[in-house]
Amino acid sequence: MSNRLNTTPNDLRAFWMPFTANRQFKQNPRMLVGAKDMHFTASDGRKILDGTAGLWCVNAGHCRPKITEAIAQQAGELDYAPAFQMGHPKAFELANRLVDIAPDGMDHVLFTNSGSESVETALKVALAYHRVKGNGSRTRLIGRERGYHGVNFGGISVGGIVTNRKMFGTLLTGVDHMPHTHLPAQNAFTKGQPEHGGDIASELERIVTLHDASTIAAVIVEPVAGSTGVLIPPKGYLKKLREICTKHGILLIFDEVITGYGRLGSPFAAQHYDVMPDIITTAKGLTNGVIPMGAVFVTSEIHDAFMQGPEHMIEFFHGYTYSGNPIASAAALATLDTYKEEGLFTRAAELSPYWEEQLHSLKDCPHVIDIRNTGLIGAIELEPIAGEPTKRAFSAFLKAYDDGLLIRTTGDIIALSPPLIISKDQIDELFEKLRTVLKGIA
Numbered sequence: 001m002s003n004r005l006n007t008t009p010n011d012l013r014a015f016w017m018p019f020t021a022n023r024q025f026k027q028n029p030r031m032l033v034g035a036k037d038m039h040f041t042a043s044d045g046r047k048i049l050d051g052t053a054g055l056w057c058v059n060a061g062h063c064r065p066k067i068t069e070a071i072a073q074q075a076g077e078l079d080y081a082p083a084f085q086m087g088h089p090k091a092f093e094l095a096n097r098l099v100d101i102a103p104d105g106m107d108h109v110l111f112t113n114s115g116s117e118s119v120e121t122a123l124k125v126a127l128a129y130h131r132v133k134g135n136g137s138r139t140r141l142i143g144r145e146r147g148y149h150g151v152n153f154g155g156i157s158v159g160g161i162v163t164n165r166k167m168f169g170t171l172l173t174g175v176d177h178m179p180h181t182h183l184p185a186q187n188a189f190t191k192g193q194p195e196h197g198g199d200i201a202s203e204l205e206r207i208v209t210l211h212d213a214s215t216i217a218a219v220i221v222e223p224v225a226g227s228t229g230v231l232i233p234p235k236g237y238l239k240k241l242r243e244i245c246t247k248h249g250i251l252l253i254f255d256e257v258i259t260g261y262g263r264l265g266s267p268f269a270a271q272h273y274d275v276m277p278d279i280i281t282t283a284k285g286l287t288n289g290v291i292p293m294g295a296v297f298v299t300s301e302i303h304d305a306f307m308q309g310p311e312h313m314i315e316f317f318h319g320y321t322y323s324g325n326p327i328a329s330a331a332a333l334a335t336l337d338t339y340k341e342e343g344l345f346t347r348a349a350e351l352s353p354y355w356e357e358q359l360h361s362l363k364d365c366p367h368v369i370d371i372r373n374t375g376l377i378g379a380i381e382l383e384p385i386a387g388e389p390t391k392r393a394f395s396a397f398l399k400a401y402d403d404g405l406l407i408r409t410t411g412d413i414i415a416l417s418p419p420l421i422i423s424k425d426q427i428d429e430l431f432e433k434l435r436t437v438l439k440g441i442a
């Protein structure tokens with residue numbers, strides 16, 4: 001345990017940590033006490049290279065002055081304003097700024113406090129939209145196997161990761177799932193979008209035939225599935241989903257909680273893939289991960305459908321105490337300024353070829369059975385240890401941390417998504433460290 005415990009509280013029992021092996025962690029804690037730009041500082045003083053932008057959120061790097069100053073200033077000026085029947089200027093300014101960078105037609109924004117809440121909000125908007133349009137029979141929601149849409153009941157219902165679902169009963173009714181698009185036999189070691197699997201989108205037609213379009217409200221997918229271990233959409237797949245949804249009057253929701261705000265080299269994946277959904281969910285990079293906040297984009301067609309009835313009546317019975325919170329809004333505005341000033345919405349596109357080359361140079365390392373990438377995202381899939389799934393990747397995570405690199409693992413997959421400010425030298429360093437890790441684990 002060495003001096004790692006120097007700044008560690010001596011009783012770790014009270015905090016039941018999220019998505020964490022609590023007993024393992026508390027025996028040998030990994031405490032972060034500082035961060036700047038591309039690095040964390042651990043409690044023993046070591047610098048840890050951030051290969052994951054925190055949790056896919058710190059897109060501009062850590063402790064950026066403009067953002068921290070905006071937060072401090074806002075906290076002293078207007079700390080909180082009621083979110084219902086009241087407003088404050090920064091939330092409106094932020095919504096306008098977001099609409100400006102969003103795909104054309106995404107003209108309205110609802111604010112939330114997390115990706116999970118953005119997903120719940122989007123699903124509720126979709127159901128209510130059909131109802132106000134007189135199509136109240138459209139109540140089914142369609143997700144996808146291996147999808148991750150946060151941890152609330154709507155999100156785990158449409159989500160497709162069994163460990164996140166199996167403990168929690170029957171979940172929402174009326175949900176169905178499309179098959180995932182992972183075809184390792186055909187697509188292993190593909191650079192960018194896989195050639196095979198675009199036709200899997202037509203499985204949605206089968207689901208529509210089974211339930212009838214008149215019962216289906218929305219389809220929700222991550223354009224690039226992240227938490228399941230990075231699944232990149234095969235060529236033609238997203239366009240085909242769009243066509244089927246349009247044909248049947250079904251709303252298409254893109255969950256862009258990780259792809260939003262520059263991860264693929266455009267502000268949003270919808271622009272990158274040139275496929276326009278009806279609703280986009282975001283969070284994470286919206287405030288550079290600094291303050292909890294999410295935003296859900298909807299088209300005017302959806303928004304305007306609600307703007308009817310007596311004007312003193314609330315049009316949509318949904319919202320959070322902290323929707324558009326002043327300090328979060330200030331943080332988001334400063335984040336958008338930082339992204340714009342530093343060209344971070346497009347930096348992933350510039351770096352992507354170099355990133356891809358270095359990532360795929362690990363192909364011959366021990367245990368590696370697949371490598372995939374897009375924008376500034378990479379995944380390295382490892383052969384699981386027989387009878388002990390997830391153990392090999394977890395060992396890689398622990399060794400990488402000891403060697404001064406933060407990676408993220410899910411199952412036996414290593415997922416990488418560094419801050420968009422990463423330099424080429426730091427990309428080299430990241431993959432050198434990872435090469436040593438892969439050679440050093442059983």
Ligand SMILES: Cc1ncc(COP(=O)(O)O)c(C=O)c1O
Nearest residue numbers: 114115116148149150255257258
């Ligand atoms: C696609 C997607 N949706 C939703 C979420 C949930 O976001 P949060 O953890 O902020 O609730 C995540 C988190 O990783 C995500 O990747």
